[in-house]
Amino acid sequence: KAGVTQTPRYLIKTRGQQVTLSCSPISGHRSVSWYQQTPGQGLQFLFEYFSETQRNKGNFPGRFSGRQFSNSRSEMNVSTLELGDSALYLCASSLDEDGYTFGSGTRLTVV
């Protein structure tokens, strides 16, 4: 079956702009979570959605937000981009008792 699909793969944005990243989970998976990966901070949890509800949130500013649709697809949005937001953003889907499957990520570069 198809894996976790993240689009786009690469993005270049300017400081102050906003960006929306998309994640399509594995069919049947209702939990979608997002992670930020940077060389300095490593892998950090952003938030998790389950059945269109945010169940858990990491320690990130309010500029980072997300949502999940009825088909379990999820989007995350970052407003007022800063240089430090440059990172690989990873999405993972889960069937709850089965572990987490990650997508290939979206590489965001803020200039």
Add this chain to the structure above:
Amino acid sequence: AQSVTQPDIHITVSEGASLELRCNYSYGATPYLFWYVQSPGQGLQLLLKYFSGDTLVQGIKGFEAEFKRSQSSFNLRKPSVHWSDAAEYFCAVGARGAAGNKLTFGGGTRVLVKP
């Protein structure tokens, strides 16, 4: 709060030699533990996971890990390394339940394989 420590930032191993990557965790309840591998520019691939039961877990690509509750460790091993095993490896502990799912990762260990 949960945390994961991978003491070794880099490990260099000769092809054909054995490999052991260390992972120590801190978690208040019974942990759910994972090992992931990441090739450059790619996402994370699950190698193996421990939820309960047998403390020696077999994974893909010939990897295994042993859960030791008394030592709060979940070390990853491979008897004979192949050049394709060069990558970065992450240990993670998972929180589950009504509060939602969340993984906390260690800092990663980069494995270099010498021919």
